[in-house]
Structures are given as structure tokens and as C-alpha cells.
Amino acid sequence: MKIVACVKQVPDTTEVKIDEKTGTLIREGVPSIINPFDQFAVELAIKLKEEHGGEVSVISMGPPQAKAVLTKSLALGADKAVLLSDRKFAGADTLATAYTLALAIEKLGDFDLVLCGLQAIDGDTAQVGPEMAQRLKIPQITYAENVVFEDNKFIVDKLTESGLEKLQVKPPALVAVITPSDFVPGNPPFSKIMKAKKKPLDTWTADDLGGDPERFGLNGSPTWVKRVYSPPRKEKGEILTDPPEEVAKRLVEILAKEGFL
Amino acid sequence: MIEVDAEKCSGCKKCVKVCPYGAVTMADKLAVIGDECNLCGACEQNCPEGAITIQRKKVEIDESKFKDVWVVAEIAENKLKNVTLELLGKGRELADELGQTLCAVLIGKDVKSYTKVLGEYGADKIYLAENDLLEFYNTDSYNMIISGMILQFNPNIVLFGATHVGRDLAPRIASNLELGLTADCTGLSIDEGRLLQTRPAFGGNVMADILSHTRPQMATVRPNVMKKLESPTDKVPEIVEVSVNVDPRGMRTKVLERTEISGVGAVKIDEADVIIAGGRGLGSKENLKLLQDLADELGGVLGASRVIVDEQWLPKSQQIGQSGITVSPKLYIGAGISGAIQHLVGMKSSDTIIVINKDPNAPIFEVAKIGVVGDLTQVIPALIEAIKAHKAAQ
Ligand SMILES: Cc1cc2nc3c(=O)[nH]c(=O)nc-3n(C[C@H](O)[C@H](O)[C@H](O)COP(=O)(O)OP(=O)(O)OC[C@H]3O[C@@H](n4cnc5c(N)ncnc54)[C@H](O)[C@@H]3O)c2cc1C
Ligand SMILES: Nc1ncnc2c1ncn2[C@@H]1O[C@H](COP(=O)(O)O)[C@@H](O)[C@H]1O
Numbered sequence: 001m002k003i004v005a006c007v008k009q010v011p012d013t014t015e016v017k018i019d020e021k022t023g024t025l026i027r028e029g030v031p032s033i034i035n036p037f038d039q040f041a042v043e044l045a046i047k048l049k050e051e052h053g054g055e056v057s058v059i060s061m062g063p064p065q066a067k068a069v070l071t072k073s074l075a076l077g078a079d080k081a082v083l084l085s086d087r088k089f090a091g092a093d094t095l096a097t098a099y100t101l102a103l104a105i106e107k108l109g110d111f112d113l114v115l116c117g118l119q120a121i122d123g124d125t126a127q128v129g130p131e132m133a134q135r136l137k138i139p140q141i142t143y144a145e146n147v148v149f150e151d152n153k154f155i156v157d158k159l160t161e162s163g164l165e166k167l168q169v170k171p172p173a174l175v176a177v178i179t180p181s182d183f184v185p186g187n188p189p190f191s192k193i194m195k196a197k198k199k200p201l202d203t204w205t206a207d208d209l210g211g212d213p214e215r216f217g218l219n220g221s222p223t224w225v226k227r228v229y230s231p232p233r234k235e236k237g238e239i240l241t242d243p244p245e246e247v248a249k250r251l252v253e254i255l256a257k258e259g260f261l
Numbered sequence: 262m263i264e265v266d267a268e269k270c271s272g273c274k275k276c277v278k279v280c281p282y283g284a285v286t287m288a289d290k291l292a293v294i295g296d297e298c299n300l301c302g303a304c305e306q307n308c309p310e311g312a313i314t315i316q317r318k319k320v321e322i323d324e325s326k327f328k329d330v331w332v333v334a335e336i337a338e339n340k341l342k343n344v345t346l347e348l349l350g351k352g353r354e355l356a357d358e359l360g361q362t363l364c365a366v367l368i369g370k371d372v373k374s375y376t377k378v379l380g381e382y383g384a385d386k387i388y389l390a391e392n393d394l395l396e397f398y399n400t401d402s403y404n405m406i407i408s409g410m411i412l413q414f415n416p417n418i419v420l421f422g423a424t425h426v427g428r429d430l431a432p433r434i435a436s437n438l439e440l441g442l443t444a445d446c447t448g449l450s451i452d453e454g455r456l457l458q459t460r461p462a463f464g465g466n467v468m469a470d471i472l473s474h475t476r477p478q479m480a481t482v483r484p485n486v487m488k489k490l491e492s493p494t495d496k497v498p499e500i501v502e503v504s505v506n507v508d509p510r511g512m513r514t515k516v517l518e519r520t521e522i523s524g525v526g527a528v529k530i531d532e533a534d535v536i537i538a539g540g541r542g543l544g545s546k547e548n549l550k551l552l553q554d555l556a557d558e559l560g561g562v563l564g565a566s567r568v569i570v571d572e573q574w575l576p577k578s579q580q581i582g583q584s585g586i587t588v589s590p591k592l593y594i595g596a597g598i599s600g601a602i603q604h605l606v607g608m609k610s611s612d613t614i615i616v617i618n619k620d621p622n623a624p625i626f627e628v629a630k631i632g633v634v635g636d637l638t639q640v641i642p643a644l645i646e647a648i649k650a651h652k653a654a655q
Contacts, residue, residue, distance in 0.1 A: 011283075011463070013463055013464035013602055014464070014601065014602045014603070030283070037584075063295075063296035063297050064296060065296070065297075087262065087296075090262065090299060090300050091262070091298075091299055091300030091301075093441065094432065094442065094444075095436065095439065095440075095441065095442070098436060121464060121583065122462065122463055122464075123444075123462055124444070124445060124462065124464075124583075124606070125444035125445070126428045126432070126444060127431075127435070127442060128432075129432075130400075130429060130430075130432035131432045131433070131436035133433070133436075134404075134433050134436035134437050135436055139400065139401065139513035139514050140400055140429070140433070140514075142425070142428065142429045143425055143429075155517070159425070159577070160425050161337070161424060161425050161531050161586065162337060162338065162521055162522055162529060162578075163519065163520045163521040163522040163523070163578065164519075164520045164522075165516050165518070165519050165520075166516070166517045166518040166519075166520075167514050167515065167516055167517065168514070168515045168516075168517050169513060169514045169515070170513070173513075173514075178584050179584050181567065181570055181571045181577065181580075182571070217262075217300075218262065218315070218318075219318050221441070222440060222441030222473055222474055223441035223442070223471050223472070223473050223474075224302075224317070224471065224473075225301045225302050225469050225470070225471055226302070226457070226470040226471060226472050227302075227306055227469070227470040228279070228281060228302065228303040228306075228467055228468070228470075229467065229468055229469075229470075230466075230467060231461065231465065231466075231467070231468045237614075237626065237628075237629040237632050238630070238631050238632070239621075239626070239632045239633075239634060240631065240632065240633045240634065240635075241621075241633075241634045241635070244635060244636075244639040244640045244642075244643035244644075245643050247635060247640055247643065247644075248640070248643035248644040248646065248647035249647055250631075251615065251631065251633070251647070252644070252647045252648055252651050254613075254615075254631060255559070255592075256651065258613055260535065260559055260591075260592055260613075261559075261648065261652065
């Protein structure tokens with residue numbers, strides 16, 4: 001089974017802090033991590049490979065330092081990795097990102113499954129997966145918690161707003177995953193990190209991919225960011241520290257005033 | 262692509278501070294843009310000297326070819342989703358400002374009866390596609406039908422709910438027709454005739470205003486953020502039946518099994534008005550009873566942080582947050598929840614947020630309207646008593 005997993009390097013948004021004075025983001029010292037959803041995608045790809053044989057490729061589009069997430073994926077057990085890196089890719093919105101990733105997936109050759117995260121925690125758009133699937137002309141399943149392979153079909157558990165669906169799809173397909181409750185993103189042991197250094201890790205530029213240069217990066221992006229700003233700071237809330245009975249009285253007052261009682 | 266004019270740059274470092282990607286550094290009092298740059302334009306807009314410019318492609322759009330505001334309706338459990346009605350409320354505003362028609366797109370099996378409600382909540386016109394094969398949402402068939410409608414009728418704006426269905430479908434259509442799409446918007450307005458789309462990014466730490474230079478302009482919109490019309494009208498919408506051919510072979514994913522949410526305490530939270538959420542601070546499963554009693558008094562439902570779901574005290578359907586459900590009820594009460602970013606992104610846009618936590622430094626206090634520093638096992642029983650007393654006195 002040939003599987004391609006798409007991984008993105010993201011700032012650890014849990015560590016991002018706002019400068020109280022200027023209201024801007026403090027980026028200093030914020031670690032870059034592999035998008036947690038994508039790490040689950042990689043681990044799931046490796047599990048499927050271990051069960052059914054085959055090969056796992058990981059790809060990432062980003063600046064040179066995004067290599068780190070590929071090295072980690074290789075250490076987790078992926079077989080080969082490709083970094084898509086070129087100034088021409090900068091400023092890509094989801095459509096241009098999906099275009100670029102899809103070209104790379106096609107260049108890697110035949111595949112049975114593309115796994116990606118539902119969303120990247122920096123943008124939270126959840127658009128790149130379906131946009132890639134459309135471009136690759138393959139079916140998609142999003143909000144997936146698990147994938148198994150049976151009788152030449154993928155069986156996928158999908159979380160819906162009203163429960164769970166068990167879906168079936170024939171390869172090739174794209175599945176966008178969320179992290180199931182029992183998933184803890186781990187770190188590969190040092191020995192595996194050392195071994196991973198011997199695995200193939202290529203860098204491809206826009207020229208390597210071919211395609212239409214007008215569709216990469218900012219040029220290929222139909223959405224434009226007009227303005228980026230800190231959200232208006234909410235006024236400080238009311239803090240109650242009195243004994244429970246006093247607090248309860250005040251809460252009832254508020255709940256009544258707001259029409260909840 | 263992006264250039265710094267060395268003559269103009271004063272070395273003030275404003276660009277370094279505003280860059281959300283940490284891509285700008287200073288060398289010899291001159292701004293230098295690094296590889297992390299995503300061309301978002303934050304530095305360009307904030308440079309007091311106008312020293313930074315991004316070269317953007319010029320795009321000509323024939324605005325006259327694209328008219329009307331569309332809302333793609335979503336039905337769940339034999340009811341229109343709230344978000345559809347909310348989008349009609351917002352869509353009405355946008356359509357009126359543009360002097361265009363508000364249309365709903367309604368797809369399914371025997372769904373004509375819903376046209377009445379769509380009209381009452383603001384739709385002037387409804388594009389209706391009915392077929393027995395469309396009973397349940399399917400990415401392939403819905404993509405084909407809506408893409409076809411867009412090509413045939415050339416709308417100016419198309420809005421989807423940022424639901425599990427909307428977020429599966431909208432990007433598929435966007436890619437099919439090569440259109441821009443803005444995800445999870447929390448604000449929409451008209452700016453010089455264009456749709457200005459506002460959305461949070463970086464876990465809600467920054468906001469971005471986004472424009473699309475393709476038509477139609479497409480966005481998914483967070484549930485519970487826009488307001489539906491307060492008093493439904495008795496308008497009867499015009500109905501345009503669109504004939505569709507659905508080939509079952511083109512529907513490549515098959516549902517083998519559908520399980521409605523189940524387990525003790527399983528209720529839908531995505532459209533609930535009142536949510537009482539518990540976290541690790543509950544200490545024991547028994548304390549869920551406290552929350553349930555409070556929820557009963559307030560006519561609410563139980564939600565949870567991930568920890569509670571991991572412990573299997575409540576089913577997955579109750580998990581609020583990044584890997585669970587995004588909620589924005591009128592009232593959210595959170596007890597024993599620290600407010601990790603993954604939880605906050607899922608509940609921050611709630612109207613009234615009340616939290617109870619022992620630790621005065623818990624990050625959840627930052628989003629709370631009322632923050633109670635205290636032990637939930639004491640505060641909640643006292644609150645329930647006080648509510649009962651209040652009700653008895655009325
Ligand atoms: C990829 C990924 C996805 C995730 N997705 C989600 C998600 O969707 N939703 C989610 O919620 N989390 C999610 N998490 C987990 C998240 O990071 C936090 O671990 C989790 O939200 C913490 O839950 P908590 O607040 O209940 O527990 P804790 O962080 O342990 O907080 C417990 C709080 O209770 C308080 N407390 C203790 N005792 C009492 C008492 N007697 N009275 C009052 N207060 C008390 C404490 O002061 C503390 O603040 C995700 C994590 C990852 C890595
Ligand atoms: N630059 C990228 N490189 C590799 N994969 C990506 C990239 N951007 C997005 N993806 C994949 O698409 C998923 C959804 O991302 P997004 O649509 O940005 O929320 C991610 O979880 C990744 O699997």
C-alpha cells in the first residue's frame with residue numbers, strides 16, 4: 001500500500017502569548033511543532049503500512065526549517081520525505097497550497113491513500129485536504145478518527161455532529177484525520193532519530209514540480225489578507241472571590257438579569 | 262514579491278512586532294524579511310514610513326456578471342440547522358446593502374416543505390434540487406450539484422455553515438471551480454462592494470480581514486455567531502426547481518453504518534443555548550451529578566473538556582474544542598476547566614461565559630465575563646440552592 005501523509009510545521013499556538021502592552025503576538029521562544037493532527041496522520045500511515053506492507057512518503061510545504069517535521073516523521077517510521085520549498089510558494093492560501101501539494105503527490109507516483117490532518121492549528125481552516133482531493137480527483141473523508149483496510153477498501157470512522165459514521169471508500173482516496181481521545185503525540189527515541197538521518201529527504205522547488213507558475217504562492221491565491229490585527233481585548237471580567245453563598249447570590253442576580261432564569 | 266525600501270526604512274521595528282510569523286528581523290537598522298514570511302501584509306500595513314511593499318498581481322473582475330447572495334441550507338434531523346437561519350439573517354443584511362437578492366440553496370429528498378421557513382427567515386428565492394439519492398449528504402453528489410448551480414446562475418456571494426458538512430463541502434467546491442474560500446468567519450460586511458471576511462487565526466490570537474478576488478466570494482461561517490431575523494416574516498419565496506441527474510456510481514463514499522450519539526449524557530451541544538461544562542477539576546465522576554443538577558435548573562446540557570471524555574465520564578459527543586465540537590451558546594458555565602487553548606477555541610465566542618476555578622491564574626478567566634475563584638463542589642451546590650430560592654420567590 002502506498003500512502004502519502006501531508007505534514008505542516010506550525011507554531012505551538014498553546015505557547016503563543018499576547019503582549020499586554022502592545023496587544024501583539026509574542027513569537028519569541030515559541031517552539032515550532034509538527035501540527036498534532038498531522039502527527040496522528042503519520043502514525044496512522046505507519047500503522048497501515050505495518051499491517052499491509054507498502055511505503056509511507058511524507059511531504060511538507062514550507063521554509064527550509066520545516067525539514068524538522070519531516071525528520072521527525074522519518075524517525076516515527078516513514079520511509080521517505082519531500083520538502084517543497086521555494087520563495088515562489090510564499091503567501092499561498094489554501095487553494096495554492098493544495099495545488100502545490102497535489103502536484104508533488106502526483107510526482108511521487110501512484111498511491112492508494114493520502115492522509116492529512118483535518119486542520120492546521122495555525123490557520124484552522126480544514127480546507128487543504130478537500131481542496132487537494134478535488135484536484136487529485138479522488139474521494140475524500142474528513143473528521144476521520146480511524147482508518148482500516150479490508151477487502152481492498154478503506155473503512156473509516158468519521159465523527160459527525162450527531163454521532164459516528166462508518167464509511168467505505170475504494171482506493172485511491174484522501175482521509176483528513178482528527179486526533180482520537182487516546183492519541184498522545186509522542187517523540188521517537190534517539191536511536192530512531194539517528195537511523196532516520198539515512199532515509200531519503202529531498203527538497204523540490206517550483207521548477208521540480210512543473211505546473212503553472214501563476215498558481216503558486218501569492219499569485220495563485222484568490223484570497224488576500226487585507227489586515228491582520230489583535231482581537232479587540234474584552235473588558236476584564238468580574239472576578240468573584242467571596243464565600244460560596246455570596247457568590248451564588250451575585251450569580252443569580254446576573255443570570256436573572258440576562259434572562260436565564 | 263516583498264521589498265523593503267532602504268531609503269524609507271527608519272529602523273523603528275514596528276514590523277518586527279506585528280509580524281505574526283516572526284519573519285522580520287533587523288540588520289543595521291534595516292528590516293530584513295526572512296523565509297518564514299507568508300506575505301500576510303501585517304508589516305506592510307503597519308509600517309509608518311510606507312517602506313514595505315508586496316507586489317500583488319492585478320486582477321480585473323467583471324462585477325456586473327455576478328449577482329445575489331446565496332446561503333447553502335443544511336438540514337439535520339428533519340429540521341433546518343440554526344446556522345442556516347443565522348446565515349439568512351446576515352445574508353439579508355448583505356443583500357440589502359448590495360441591492361441584490363437573497364437566495365437559499367436547498368438540496369435533498371422531499372425537502373420542498375422547508376422552503377416556507379427559509380422564506381420566513383429572509384430568503385427571496387430558493388434554488389431547489391430534489392432527488393431520492395440526495396437524502397443524506399454525500400461530498401461527490403453535493404459538490405456536483407452546487408458547482409453546477411454556481412456555474413449556471415453566477416452568484417456574487419456563497420455562504421456555508423462552518424459545520425462538519427459545510428467544512429467538507431465548501432473547499433471541495435472551491436477547488437472544483439478554483440475559487441477563494443475563507444474558513445470559519447466570525448464577521449462579514451461589505452467593503453467598497455466587496456465581501457470583507459473576518460476570521461480568527463493562530464488559535465484566536467489574531468484576527469484577519471480577508472478579501473477574495475474570484476467570484477463568487479465564498480465563506481464558511483461559524484454557527485451561533487450571526488443573528489437570525491428576530492421576527493420571521495410571512496414572505497413567500499420564489500422557487501426555482503433545478504433538475505439534477507445523480508449517478509450513484511459517482512458517489513464514491515458509502516455509509517455502512519450511522520450511529521447517533523449514544524452513551525450516558527449524550528446530547529447534541531452544537532446548537533444548545535445553555536451549556537454547563539466540566540473539566541478535570543471535577544475530581545470524580547460523581548461530581549458530574551452537580552453539573553447535571555445545575556444544567557436541569559437552567560435548561561442546559563452538559564459539555565466537557567477533553568480530559569473528561571478521555572476518562573470516559575462523558576461521551577465524545579460532549580467534547581468542546583479543537584478536536585471536538587465548536588460551540589457558542591448564549592450561556593456557557595465552565596467548572597474545573599483550566600482553559601487550554603484547544604478548549605478555548607471551541608467556546609470563546611459564547612455570549613455569557615461564567616467560570617468556576619480554584620486557581621485564580623487559570624487562563625480560562627481571561628475569556629470569562631464572570632470568574633468565580635472557588636471550589637466547584639461548594640460553589641455549585643450553593644448556586645443551585647440560590648436558583649431554587651429565586652424561583653420559589655417568583
Ligand atoms: C491535538 C490536541 C487536541 C486537543 N483537543 C482538545 C479539545 O478539543 N478540547 C479540550 O477540552 N481539550 C483538548 N485538548 C487538551 C487540552 O490541551 C487540555 O489538556 C484540556 O483541555 C485540559 O482539560 P481541563 O481543563 O479539564 O483540565 P486541567 O487543565 O487539568 O484543568 C483543571 C482545572 O480545574 C481546576 N480545579 C481543580 N479542582 C477544582 C475544584 N475543586 N474546584 C474548582 N476548580 C478546580 C484547576 O485549578 C485547573 O485549572 C487537546 C490537546 C491536544 C494536544
Ligand atoms: N504547507 C503544508 N504542507 C503540508 N501539508 C499541509 C500544508 N498545509 C496544510 N497541509 C495539510 O492539510 C491539512 C489541513 O490544513 P489547513 O487546511 O491549513 O487547516 C493539514 O493538517 C496538513 O495535513
